[in-house]
Amino acid sequence: MERLETLEAILERLRKSIREKGLKNSKQREEVLAVLYKSGTHLSPEEIAQQIKLADRGASLSSVYRLLAYLEQEGFISGLKTNHGGKRYEIASKLHHDHIICLECGEIIEFVDEEIERLQLEVAQKFGAKLISHDMRLFVKCEKCSS
Numbered sequence: 001m002e003r004l005e006t007l008e009a010i011l012e013r014l015r016k017s018i019r020e021k022g023l024k025n026s027k028q029r030e031e032v033l034a035v036l037y038k039s040g041t042h043l044s045p046e047e048i049a050q051q052i053k054l055a056d057r058g059a060s061l062s063s064v065y066r067l068l069a070y071l072e073q074e075g076f077i078s079g080l081k082t083n084h085g086g087k088r089y090e091i092a093s094k095l096h097h098d099h100i101i102c103l104e105c106g107e108i109i110e111f112v113d114e115e116i117e118r119l120q121l122e123v124a125q126k127f128g129a130k131l132i133s134h135d136m137r138l139f140v141k142c143e144k145c146s147s
């Protein structure tokens with residue numbers, strides 16, 4: 001899925017928000033964002049920890065969990081509950097899309113269906129409500145796992 005910002009622009013926003021909160025700048029926080037941006041996909045905390053270790057051997061899994069929690073809370077990344085080995089993460093600055101998740105192998109497919117998008121708006125309107133966001137996950141047995 002297409003990215004909406006360059007990595008540099010996202011890191012700039014991160015640094016600004018850290019400055020405003022009076023937090024200490026951390027190289028690892030930026031590395032987590034860079035790993036997720038470059039991968040373009042949905043990574044588990046373990047996969048992220050592995051990739052960061054290349055650059056910084058001190059990055060332990062528990063500190064990666066803390067960094068991910070912070071980045072998700074601040075809206076820089078999105079967590080995706082997969083029902084298959086816990087949450088996976090992706091960069092938040094992507095075009096809107098929904099997910100198909102294989103319950104057997106954990107494969108994640110991104111999709112956009114204009115009709116489903118429209119129907120969700122209509123359902124909310126039917127109840128006199130204004131749709132703010134939605135989270136749509138289809139749990140499947142994928143083609144590979146079915147054959």
Ligand SMILES: [Zn+2]
Nearest residue numbers: 102105142145
């Ligand atoms: Zn599968």
Ligand SMILES: [Zn+2]
Nearest residue numbers: 090097099110
């Ligand atoms: Zn996605």
